[in-house]
Amino acid sequence: MTRSRSLRKTTTLTSATMGSEVKPPASGTLTSPDRLRKIDQLREKNIDVILPLPTLVAVGDQSSGKSSLLESVTGIPFPRGQELCTRYATQITHRRDPEVQIIITIIPAPQSTEAEKASLRSYRKELSSTNELRDQFVKILDEVNVYMKIKTDKNPEGEKTFSRDILKIEKCGPTEDYLTVIDVPGIFRLTSKGQTTESDRHLVRDMVTGFIKDKRTIILAVLPANVDVMTQEILALAEQYDPDGERTLGVLTKPDLVIERSAKEAVCNLVAGRKKALNLGYYLVKNRGGDDDDDSDDDSGLRRKERDLFQQSPWCNLPQERVGVAALRERLQDLLGEITDKAYPELRSEARKKLAEARDQRDALGPPRQTEREQQQYLAQIAAKFQQIVRAALEANYSTHSVFDEHSRRLITRVMGIVDTFNDRMRRKGHTYSFVKMETEDSDDDSASDADDGEDDDPFSEAEQEAAQRNESYFKMARRLFPELESIINMLEQPEFAVKHDNSNWIRNMYLESRGIELGTFSPIVLASAFRDQTTKWGPMTEYYVSTIIMGIHHFILSVLKGICADGKLYEAIKSIIMDDLLARYANGLNHAKFLVQVERETKPYTVNHYFSSNLQKSRGDRVSEALKGKRIWDGHCHSGGAYVVKFDHVKSAITNKSNTEHAQDDIHDILKSYYKVSRKRFVDNVWLYAVDHHLLSGPNSPLTLFSEQWVLGLDEDSLNAIAGESRSTRDKRKELTKKIVDLEEALRILK
Template sequence: MSTENSVQGSSHLASPQVLRKVDELREKNVGQHVPLPQLVVVGDQSSGKSSLLENLTKIPFPRNVELCTRYATQITSRRDSKTEVVVNIIPGPHASDDHRRRLEGYCPEGLSPADFRDQFPKILNEVNIRMGIRTDTSSTDGTVFSEDILKIEISGSNEDYLTLIDVPGIFRTPTEGVTTKADVSLVQKMVRTYIKDSRTVILAVLPSNVDPATQEILDLAQDFDSDGERTLGVLTKPDLVTEYSAQVAVCNVILGKRKPLKLGYHVVRNRGADNDDDFDFDSSEHETFKTEPWSSLSKDRVGVKALKTRLGVILGLITRREFPKLRSDIRNQLTDCRRQLGDLGQARQSEQEQRLFLNRLSQQFQNLVHSALNGHYSNHHAFDKSDQLRLITRVVNITESFGSDFAESSLPTQFEKLLPKISDDGEESDFGEFLRDSLLNGLITDMDVEHPQDGIMDWIEDLYQRPCGIDLGTWGGAILASAFKEQSSKWGRLTLGYLSQVICSIHKFLKAALESLCTDPRLRDDLWSFIADDILKGYRAAIRHAIFLLSIERDKRPYTLKHYFNENLQKSLGNRIADMLEDNVKKELQWVNDVRSVTASKSNLDSVKEDIHDILHSYYNVARKRFVDSVYHQAVDHYLLTGPGSPLFMFDQEWVIKLEPEQLQAIAGESPVVSEKSQFLQRKIRDLGSAMHI
């Protein structure tokens, strides 16, 4: 069914309860956030808009031929037991703070509908002054048009439910000294802004003595209402059409025979600029439409009273049709606003709010740290989104690889028993990103080392024959210390490479944890800049301790209380003799002579080399295992993971408590942009929450 037929057959749609709900939504400023059903009066200058508004609202708008409407005027009338008029000014979107304060301070009190209508010219003049409107067109002070909105709400037992918005009349040619091309564009933009929404009924005001086909306002309405379902043509000034044939042409437009609209046309006679207050307008209009050809028109298409009734029906129809979608729009915007406000975090303008905010954030951060260290990855959804947060898993994998690599490749020269080749743990691939991090620059060490070389006995012989190693055919602890130091020369690079991998994992964890808990990039960056130095101290402390452990092992004389040192040494001697006898034992009783033979035929140098090799090999295994354990338990676990100086515990509640007010402000203080956005969202949530209740 067409909109036109719906209107004709749906007078019950002009329900006061439904229209009252729309008015309540306007009172709650919901119209600033969601388009509401409304009637917008548009037309060219001198088309009769102001006179039409006066007839519909009984408000005496100026009817002189000079510029009348300089800004949008929203007029709401409603039937209510409480009789009052509320007048205020809504600042335009580009209003300065000073201009906004000047406008928001205007609200005349104690006005009844009768008093308001009597005082309207005076009120209009006050509004013009507040807005900075140029009241004297010969002056250059002030502006001709404004984006501000005059809002008038009239309540009383004799009022009807109706909301109209009047916008300045369209004009195309600037008047020298009065209007400019910028004013032409401003008015065009205002009109387009008000008629573009699908919940707006467009009252296109057209003078009867001008061909509608030539009226730009209809073309403009068609740009936003291509089907013509919400455009109603209102023909004014029929008394200026004096020729009968011209009157018939106007009637044909109303009958839909020319330039048809789905809502059709309505014709009214307005009060003229020369008519005084005693002019009997109702009688004059009635007499006009009694004569031919006007009398042939349907009664619901002529006169102000019929138009007023019809507008109520149309507005009721639009309201009923749009209410479900209006509810949905409000609900969706409310959800979106709450999400945006949640993303901004809690308010943090005062010192107390800032400290409370950082305290909660640090507590959440430490909860994440403890879950990551204990492998309780189900405690927080963030672990499912980032593998970098699974810290203890990464550290365990790196440590196991370190232990394996240390056992296989920490020797520059391989002992006689060959060891398997080095395995590739794949962890080094993560280094590139962090080598570019200024905080880690100079800390990260590549752990690539050469494979152990063969020729251990030649190396020991060379070591033994050095001047420092000769002692009348015997050897002492100095040679063993020197040999061990050379055999452990790769420990430093392997150890620092291992620490580099652990530090990289912790570094990635810290950044990923902050990113998951703090969505504000500025806050996150400011917080990081404050804790970065302490984090770096933690990294350096671990490295210093690892270097200390290295010096303990490598710079001291080899010594151990481990009982398995001698056990391993004896096993080495036994294995060596067994190897020598393996090919010589022929008979079961010949082994004693074979032992004497193989040991007696050995030179002093060979014997010393074997002794040095076996003692060094046995001690090296003891020292290596001891060192690897110490590096993990002390440098990694204590200094980097669980100890009081761990970088993981730098950002905690104690750190927050110690912050000075200036530091708090620098880290957690809201930026003006965030503060303004937060306040706007809070106001919008209040408005939309009230709307949902309505």
């Protein structure tokens, strides 16, 4: 909407005594009355609690002449000597309307109860003229005090000294120019025994700051001219919220009480902008005093007195645009129009944004859940969402939910990394003693991945070391965040991976200490004992890595659960109910891993895997080849162009030139090595398949399947209410958000 504005010629003062120049403000036609009326409608509905509205607020210390100023500016005849109107904010609105009337209502404070709001809104007075208002104003204020529960001599049953409710006086007529000013109680420093308390003082200060802190508020700082403005608390308070003075307009009252020349010069310096300058400047006005005649159908007599005063020195030297009630009122109309025009499009945008936020917040609370069915449906929806995320996590389908933005929630990726590390550590460092590695050993399709079984000093790669450090950090974090797991899983430091190198002595000693009456062979007990010794680290290594997986699953469950729950209470309730079952399922997974360790280590070594036979035959062949390596000779007459050959007698001696003990030791070593390879691979696969995948990830009793729709359907009424029942705070929050949404929807309707 375009608003035309006719600019007046700027007047400049250059008097030596006046100092810097003062430029009067431009004035012109007011902004759209309809737009201003809409702002007033928003304020009446307490929308200013949600959206800061364009406002002119008159503030000042007690006895600053604020009420008299408002009477002069608005034409509302506040009773002489009547202090009751300063116990609450008063909103005075001028509205152009064909019918002349004055309407008095009460705008309830936002924190009022519904019953209090209904009572306060029921108050309404309609008067036909200012004279009628003057005659009835004292009585009206007495009635308002009763509604607001203000304690006075006439209302001794009142409960308050001050109220946050707002008295609204709307002055309508065909010649009214739109202007709305809010008058707030005057700030006071000292309390009066039996009248005001320290809490009253803080309440008034809070009321004032509540009005002036927003950027869309023009602060009318009312200051008596006959005192040093530096002593006025209200100016210091205005500076606190408007440090640059961009929205503070100073209004100096009671110039007729300024007697001393130096005091008059100080006032002139303020109005001229030479001292304590404000962007909006200072205005000087003379209001009706306590001795002025109340009986005036018009205020021509008062205006004449004001005009006579400002024709005297030094006031006559001030710019006319800065003195007098008429000039001030014109400037206030301009200011209100300016801030309204600037704020109007912003208000629509802010209302839409806040409405979307409020709807999102209400949606996050979920549907109302007072009945058992509502609670069950609500909790089942959360459980279904949880299971959707679980399925996506197990499929590594991380694009479906924003929850996977955190790396720790990418469950299957983390688990597979741990499993791969476990497999590699078991392959390279799982055995207690190193196996003898024959130089003739060549990699075949079975042993290619195990060619380094005898190389026990392979250093860990940088990536492996980083993975180990991450696991250590994760354990430290888990011990701090998940103390409930302490009784379930192995939360100790990472097991030692060093491998011993005295393989031959170990096997020889074991054979000699365990031999019985065997003819050219050894007892199966020796092999079983050797295998148990060789797999000593399997238990702690398996517990460590399965424990790491359990912590990852636990972290995932709690993190996702917290993310999808509407509030902390719901999350804590679900967590509390499912925790015992979660821990039991974790324990099942770890116990099964321990069971697999026990089965592999405690049962008699046996396998039907054909790789055992081929590995054993290869080991024996390699041992013979190793023994014949020094006996080979080059035969250049071979049909293929030449080859190494050995004599038959050398072959015979390589097989037969060892003692029974040496033969037994070699057999134990080769059988143990061949069986260990097969057993280790079988064991790692079984840990993954049964302990991890079945018990902890995808099986029917996995901890990931616990919180589900079926679980919700199995809850009894008390448990259901304990988990999903709305707390009082949630109900209050829902009610608050619903009211806020209704208000913002109404605000957008008004702002169209």
